[in-house]
Amino acid sequence: MxxxxxxxxxxxxxxxxxxxxxxxxxxxxxxxxxxxxxxxxxxxxxxxxxxxxxxxxxxxxxxxxxxxxxxxxxxxxxxxxxxxxxxxxxxxxxxxxxxxxxxxxxxxxxxxxxxxxxxxxxxxxxxxxxxxxxxxxxxxxxxxxxxxxxxxxxxxxxxxxxKSKSMLISVDGKLGAGVTAKDIVLAIIGKIGTAGGTGYVIEFGGEAIRDLSMEGRMTVCNMAIEAGARAGLIGVDEKTVDYMRGRPLAPAGELFERAAAHWRTLVSDAGAQFDTVIHLDAAEVQPQITWGTSPEMVLPVDGKVPSPEDAGDEVKASGIRRALDYMGLTAGTPLTEIRPDKVFIGSCTNSRIEDLRAAAEIAKGRKVAEGIKLAMVVPGSGLVKEQAEAEGLDKIFTEAGFEWREPGCSMCLAMNADRLEPGERCASTSNRNFEGRQGQGGRTHLVSPAMAAAAAVTGHFVDVREL
Amino acid sequence: MEAFKNFTGVVAPLDRANVDTDAIIPKQFLKSIKRTGFGPYLFDEWRYLDHGEPDMDCSGRPRNPEFVLNDPRFAQAQILLARENFGCGSSREHAPWALTDFGFRVILAPSFADIFFNNSFKNGLLPIVLDAKTIDALFAKAGGETPLSISVDLSAQTLTLDDGSVIDFDVDAGSKRRLIEGLDDIGLTLQEVETIRAYEERRRQEAPWLFI
Structure with a gap:
């Protein structure tokens, strides 16, 4: 076979x-x-x-x-x-x-x-x-x-x-403490570029992916589109099956077991051929921050804003110049010196219970810094909100000075009233840092929930592992 | 869908990579429940100096003189020349709706984002992939005093430049046929009702949990 x-x-x-x-x-x-x-x-x-x-x-x-x-x-x-x-x-x-x-x-x-x-x-x-x-x-x-x-x-x-071509991105080894699914996927996009996955369906594999919760896996697959891929995939394992058990619209009883038996076969066979295979060492992934106007414009937290002169070609150099101008940034600035005006924790990328727990852990016992005009937490659903409230996360956030909101897409794309004003800078757990995405003239830095909360309580980007 | 007819049109050069669909048509215009009327708001944040809102009269809005579509040479352009990964980001079909409403019928780029590429064909907009060298050469020609004009022949899959040179291009056979004949995809698929039903019946046996 x-x-x-x-x-x-x-x-x-x-x-x-x-x-x-x-x-x-x-x-x-x-x-x-x-x-x-x-x-x-x-x-x-x-x-x-x-x-x-x-x-x-x-x-x-x-x-x-x-x-x-x-x-x-x-x-x-x-x-x-x-x-x-x-x-x-x-x-x-x-x-x-x-x-x-x-x-x-x-x-x-x-x-x-x-x-x-x-x-x-x-x-x-x-x-x-x-x-x-x-x-x-x-x-x-x-x-x-x-x-x-x-x-x-x-x-x-x-x-x-x-049918698309197939790509395997294997994230090998274990993630360091304080490094999350969001950092994995941002690092991948930084490596292969926003068009790196065009024409492909990407399967994410390797130990670091298998170690992720279903929430973390959703974060990774969510941003496969930001790498240009048609779809992202992760093979089924017991975590997948356990997650499905008891869900209102999932099969139940004997039908569940029959389904689960089939689901367990949904992995790539040993020796299956991919059109492209990419390896990433999980231990090398650091907390990530985007500095520009495309998700591929991303660097580890200890990085500095790049210069157009570092670009390989003129199209890239003009892209960097335009991004620096739009973002109001100077080449050479350490990312940790960038000070957001607003903080947004939410979106289909990072608004699940695990994301809120990670942000709350940082917010606990701390206060939103003075320079931050607004820090908001938007749960992904009414049920996530309910769960978070049952765990007391809402109290942690509101005591720290975050606003606790009703569920929706919110400031990820700013179709409702939640938006950036021109020139405002945001630490955001969403998925796109395009020009105007969070409001005309708004400046977006994509980060993980813990990194967003850390920026909120310190007033600038900071390596969450140092808090 | 209207059938795609061969035409000769002016080329507007949009010299930036990774043009996303948020830039092509910003989110506030997505609140419309119609398919038409997006043309005046195409590239709204780059084209105008003020903030655009749905149903705004654009005739008196301050324009960004640096933006290519505000250059009188390109105001009637029907072909957009772009860089790699054109149409990335959101799946909004409002992007091809805005481009066609403005008057574009063809987009030339070294690569397109997948969803945008598919959406374009559904709206009579032909996205053509050309190699980076050819695109560079077209940018060099399109920026001159006299705008570059190209004749597009979809049946022959050729672009004829105003200097007589010819560039061949590839297009998927099925998409080409649907464009030329202006066919309705849904109507075509519904001719296969029996095939779909047979598949469905088989799957109901194999994977009944998908049909609860």
């Missing part, structure tokens, strides 16, 4: 048919839907007189536009309100389950999918959102799609796809 990669297995199980030129019709088991990329898809169905192929294969939640402050008065922004209401109406019309803003299970789409057990190992998962890569942590083939494909998946339960 030919040794298969995990990606080969997932692909082969989901091909409905394939053309001579390699274009396949791929069956989609699960679609997550949010308010921003779906209204035009539902409108398309309506105009063509079509219905969803299988309503139970879909789960909807508003997250991008929802306020993270008191929600009893609804959404103040009338344009955002219309969009969130449109999701509710569309779900009602087409018979799709929605966890609406009043539901305690509501949250960021990539947090609630796994939390509810909607995301299953071995399934294909799509969503009109690039961070769908997150669900690959469960050995699911999960990728972001545009609105036309949202409509296609709704109407046909399939997508027209071509």
């Amino acid at each position: 030919v040794a298969k990669t995990l990606y080969d297995k997932l692909w082969d199980e989901h091909v409905v048919r394939v053309d001579d030129n390699g274009t396949a019709l791929l069956y989609i088991d699960r679609q997550l839907i949010h308010e921003v990329t779906s209204p035009q898809a539902f409108e398309g169905l309506r105009l063509a007189g079509r219905k969803p192929w299988r309503t139970s294969a879909n789960l909807a939640v508003p997250d991008h536009n929802v306020p993270t402050t008191d929600r009893t008065a609804g959404i103040a922004d009338p344009v955002a309100r219309v969009q969130v209401e449109a999701l509710g109406t569309n779900c009602l019309t087409f018979g799709i389950t929605e966890l609406n803003m009043g539901d305690k299970r509501q949250g960021v789409v990539h947090v609630i999918g796994p939390e509810q057990g909607f995301t299953l190992p071995g399934s294909t998962v799509v969503c009109g959102d690039s961070h769908t890569a997150t669900h690959g942590a469960f050995g699911a083939l999960a990728f972001g799609i545009g609105t036309s494909e949202v409509e296609h998946a709704l109407a046909t339960q399939t997508l027209i796809q071509r």
